[in-house]
Amino acid sequence: MFVGRQTQLARLNTLLRHVREDEDAKPGKALLIRGRRRVGKSRLVEEFVDRIDVPHLFFAATGRPVRDELRLFAEEVAASNLPGAAVFNGVHISNWDAALRLLATTLPDDGSVVVLDELPYLVAADNGFEGTLQRAFDRELARKHVLLIGIGSDLAMMEALNEYGRPFHQRATEMVVPPLTPAEVAGLLDLPAADAFDAQLITGGLPLICNEWPVGMPLMDYLQQAVGDPTSALLVSGERSLAAEFPSDVQARTVLQAIGSGERTFANIGRAAGDIPQGSLNRSLTALMAKRIVAADKPLSTKPASKDKRYRIADPYLRFWLSFLGPHLDEIERGRGDRVHSRIRASWTSWRGRAIEPIIREAVERLAPPVILDEHKVPGVVGGYWTRTNNPEIDIVVGDRAPNTKHVIALGSIKWLENAPFDHHDLGTLQAHRTQIPGAAVDTPLIAVARSGTAVDGVVHLTPENLITAYEP
CATH class of the missing domain: 1.10.10 (Arc Repressor Mutant, subunit A)
Known part of the structure; x- marks a missing residue:
């Protein structure tokens, strides 16, 4: 069952529409998709190509030696619904330059999609692959009405592919596929x-x-x-x-x-x-x-301790x-x-x-401020505070920026228990810790994130129901 991803599907459809309707000399576009392993990147693109009515190629690299990848690539193209796919029947290809130039001859004039899944495998196996892909895109593929999609789980490598100084710099837009919220x-x-x-x-x-x-x-x-x-x-x-x-x-x-x-x-x-x-x-x-x-x-805090x-x-x-x-x-x-x-x-x-702490901090950062602290109108970043001895250790610190916070906007505690609300003892501990964090003041607002509610006044209370609204469109 395919669920969610409506934002990503809409973006893919928009890119394809631009590719098909663009009248420029180089209507082709490239997209690099990244996200952690098993988050559903390939499944997303498979769903996309299943829904569209244009010829496409979906090739997933395997991490094998270059000659094996080229053979599998030729077989995949030959089996695809690209109109010129027959030119790959029984052909022996010795390098990626020849493979991509031949691929360009198979593409139609009214729109197509080419997917290279596990792109980092191809880059790792062939030191010259990035340059080869850049040349093929500039000279051949960009002149076609084709959407070229590269997918990868190696986040650092996928980010680097589009960086300044790399062959493919500024040739592709990027998409991050996140986990479900x-x-x-x-x-x-x-x-x-x-x-x-x-x-x-x-x-x-x-x-x-x-x-x-x-x-x-x-x-x-x-x-x-x-x-x-x-x-x-x-x-x-x-x-x-x-x-x-x-x-x-x-x-x-x-x-x-x-x-x-x-x-x-x-x-x-x-x-x-x-x-x-x-x-x-x-x-x-x-x-x-x-x-x-x-x-x-x-x-x-206002005095970050990098050690x-x-x-x-x-x-x-x-x-x-x-x-x-x-x-x-x-x-x-x-x-x-x-x-x-x-x-x-x-x-x-x-x-x-x-x-649960990192997940709660992310949710609070999506809400905080001005949603939870109306008097502060800066976006706010959320982290935690601790010393080497863990005295004190504070679950939530809202600052105006990171890593060099100039102002501590609020601080708080997380109590994620089924049958124990945030009580007077928890409040007393948080108030005592407020005097020990650099940048906090005696009137710095306090936040209580409590699964089972709170039994005290004087804190901004966030329930699970409050937090989950942070992920609503």
């Missing part, structure tokens, strides 16, 4: 707002996982069903993503597992990863952050998978998913309390 998850699974945020922690908003979650099923019931099936998308998506990202980099996976187990500081990650040397740990963390798999957070950097898994689903599923796949495969489920149930509340 908590509001989309709520609508798809028919869950109340609070449960939808919890579901976001498990699925990461990945459509493939959401589609196997029965509508209306409670979270723990779905988990019990999923861990009982070794082929569940919830189980296999994590391993497939890691295998694609790190086919041979064992050390990066070890560091990732250390962060996934809950370690957040540089020193603790290094110890948990087997006391690897600092230089090696730095390289692994740099690579993980470049791939947008790991995020590094800094305390947000107090903390690391986390950027993808909620992968964080859940590394914490509960990946280390215990052997149990699931031998039919003891019940043990995994019991382990999740026992640790869920404490694990969720930390894991």
Whole structure:
């Protein structure tokens, strides 16, 4: 079942319409689509080409040697509905320059779509591919009424393809395919707002996982069903993503597992990863952050402390998978998913309390201010604050900018428990911490994000229902 993505589909249709109607000498256009693995980029484009009534080619690279990719490309073109596809029957192509020039001869005059999926594989396998693609686009493809779409999950590489100094610079527009939002998850699974945020922690908003979650099923019931099936998308998506990202980099996976187990500081990650040397740990963390798999957070205040950097898994689903599923796949495969489920149930509340923080901060940033603090009319950025000793540690800090905040607009606390509202004790703790954060004043507004409501006055109270409105159109 295909869900959501109406904004992206509309944009694709608009680009194709411009390609077909453009009377310039070079009507062809290029689009680079990026997004994390298994977020549904290829599925989106497949849905698009299925809905349109124009000839198209959809080629997915495999990471094989260049000669094999060229052979598969020729076979895919020959099997496509491009009007000149027959020229590829039985042809032997020795390089991408010849392949793309020949492709141009197959394209019609009234509009077509050419998709190169897993574009980073082609770039990695052939150092000259970017230049070849640029020349083919400038000399051949751009003169055709064709929409050329490149898709990739290597976020850093896909961003770099369009940067200044690279061959394809300024030749393509860009599109980012995000995960489904908590509001989309709520609508798809028919869950109340609070449960939808919890579901976001498990699925990461990945459509493939959401589609196997029965509508209306409670979270723990779905988990019990999923861990009982070794082929569940919830189980296999994590391993497939890691295998694609790190086919041979064992050390990066070890560091990732250390962060996934809950370690957040540089020193603790290094110890948990087997006391690897600092230089090696730095390289692994740099690579993980470049791939947008790991995020590094800094305390947000008027006196930022760069040495107090903390690391986390950027993808909620992968964080859940590394914490509960990946280390215990052997149990699931031998039919003891019940043990995994019991382990999740026992640790869920404490694990969720930390894991929900980045998602809540994103939602608050979408709302804050002026929506929640009317007297402040700047957009606002949201982070957290901590010291090396975690005294204090503040869940929410709203500043006027990042990373060098000039004014702390508000600060707050997250209490994500089913049966415990934000109470006087929580308020007293937050008021005491307000005096310890650089840039805050005694009258700095306070925010309480509480799953079960609040029993006190004097705070801006945000419920799950408030937060989910941040994702509405």
